Amino acid sequence: MEERFTVDGITRKSLHHGVGLMDVIELQGVPEVYRLVPKDLTVLKPITINASEKTKKLLKVTKKVTIKGKKTQIGFHDGRNLISDAKVNVGDTCLVQVPETKILDVIKLEKGVQVIVTSGVNVGKTGKIAEIEGGTFVLPQRALVDIDDRQIEIPSDLVMAVGKDKPVIQIQ
Secondary structure: OOOOEEEOOEEEOOOOOOOOOOOEEEEOOOOOEEEEEEEOOEEEEEEEEOHHHOOEEEEEEEEEEEEOOOEEEEEEOOOOEEEEOOOOOOOOEEEEEOOOOEEEEEEOOOOOOEEEEOOOOOOOOEEEEEEEEOOOOOOOOEEEEEEOOEEEEEEHHHEEEEEOOOOOOOOO
């Protein structure tokens, strides 16, 4: 079977290969490059991006484990794992170079950072974090996010940091 498309710079032959949040897609014979982002209340919508950004991807840190030899293994939202010395916490977002998964920058999930909502009724909306409220045993960590002219309180695992003042890559 011939190559039909690439996902994050890796050629895929099966049409049944899964794609997800922030994946970069290139189709054979099509000049545009696409990124799957939450937009218009849709969880995954393809947007056309500049070819210069096709090697960059945002990955949210979902897991952090210390392994043998006091090394840190970082787990990302798309299933990738990376052994790195980067100072990250669960909830932070890493700007990585694909396909080799090299961390270029870390965007901390903190007050004043730009975020995009990745799930729920506000999916695809972007805003600025006004405050992060700590979680308890029964209540998850929450982020107060200024979206348009209102402030919403949302569990912090439903938002992804995309940049300090503006998104570091094209997401709209």
